[in-house]
Amino acid sequence: MHHHAASRWLPLALTLTLGFGVVEALAGWWSGSLALLGDAGHMVTDATALGLAALAAHVARRPVSLRHSFGLPRVEALAALINALFMLALVVALLWQAVVRLAEPRSIEGATVTLVALGGLALNLAVAWLLTRGESDLNTRAALLHVMGDLLGSVAALAAGLVIQFTGWTPIDPLLTMLICGLILASTLTLLRSVIHTLLEGVPEGISLPEVGHAMAAVDGVRSVHDLHIWSLDSRRPALSAHLVLTDARRWPAILDAQRHLLAERFGIEHVTLQPELPAANPLVFVRNGSRPDTHHR
Known part of the structure; x- marks a missing residue:
């Protein structure tokens, strides 16, 4: 098993995520669902993250040189750091939009939200499966964190769509968005701590x-x-x-x-x-x- 067994799937994950993100953004705009729009924005951010992770994995495989005697293995940690910061920015933006939507409720097309969320859930499960195949690293963990955030976003959008479709209660949309933001924030901070520890040359976890x-x-x-x-x-x-x-x-x-x-x-x-x-x-x-x-x- 070589070190990049998981990262080799990053380009395919990028293509799938970006393509569905565009579809979800159009559906979110048409249906008026913040959960769908938020998940679409998350997917576009994920596509950027996956692209950055794929590039970092490629660069990190370059051999040592006279200028970089260790090679460039820490490019992956830098990419993970950038991805984690992107996630923090996205969480702040989604939380703000959720608060605004609670103050000013809008009509939402529940059936459309439900169908698109089901497609997003299936896609994110497939991408997550790809990224868990083989040995992972900080870079792939950061990309997987984005995908898991998308997965949770799809679950939230699906739940919101079903509730709105059968009860008409639209506040569920921003409320579930806020819940998912909290879960993503906790995972992002954990990853950020690991990345910073590596970049600061701390003693590796599990070694005394x-x-x-x-x-x-x-x-x-x-x-x-x-x-x-x-x-x-x-x-x-x-x-x-x-x-x-x-x-x-x-x-x-x-x-x-x-x-x-x-x-x-x-x-x-x-x-x-x-x-x-x-x-x-x-x-x-x-x-x-x-x-x-x-x-x-x-």
């Missing part, structure tokens, strides 16, 4: 820096570990660098092999840079007995 440090210090021949840093090149590839204080420098080749095996097998970290050295003062030192980091100078 103290646990890694003490495990490395417990390897035979290592006196202590300091200047330990763990970050992500992208959402899939953690990287590590550290300085190892050795008990015997002549054992370094064996210690290096043991460290690489430990980090790869136990923590899933394969991009590793280690520097052997003699004892030195450092404010964050992990020692072999697993005690708290030593903060005094040696």
Whole structure:
């Protein structure tokens, strides 16, 4: 399974989403449904997001160069950040329109809303299925978030259409729009937090820096570990660098092999840079007995 198994479906998802977004916008304008118009606007935004995600996935596969020694894997995180910001802007716009519609109710053609919402629901289920095939990354997660927002929007539009069709109660349209906005907002903020954490080179989720440090210090021949840093090149590839204080420098080749095996097998970290050295003062030192980091100078 290669890393871009999910992102390869982005161009098809883009085509399907953009095409139906145009149809939904026309139906929303004709029927007077805010839920349909909002979902259509969401789909157009999604089409932009999917296009950006597809472009980012393509760029991220470019090989390393003299100027970009790591390649361009973080383009996907940047695309996810832009997509999340687009989602926040869309939520604000839809909430505002919902408030206005509650204050000034309009007649809505319930039957049209119901039929178009059913088509949108089927399309979004298909696109979501495409984007969940294979391994995902922050970029694909951001695109999938947009699609899930569309999916919820289609459910809201369908419910609104049915209620209006059988009861004539039009406030259900903006009320359901506000509910869906709240759900989308919660998911967007979660994604935004993950993206920012990656871009700020935070320790990847699921990895404990103290646990890694003490495990490395417990390897035979290592006196202590300091200047330990763990970050992500992208959402899939953690990287590590550290300085190892050795008990015997002549054992370094064996210690290096043991460290690489430990980090790869136990923590899933394969991009590793280690520097052997003699004892030195450092404010964050992990020692072999697993005690708290030593903060005094040696």
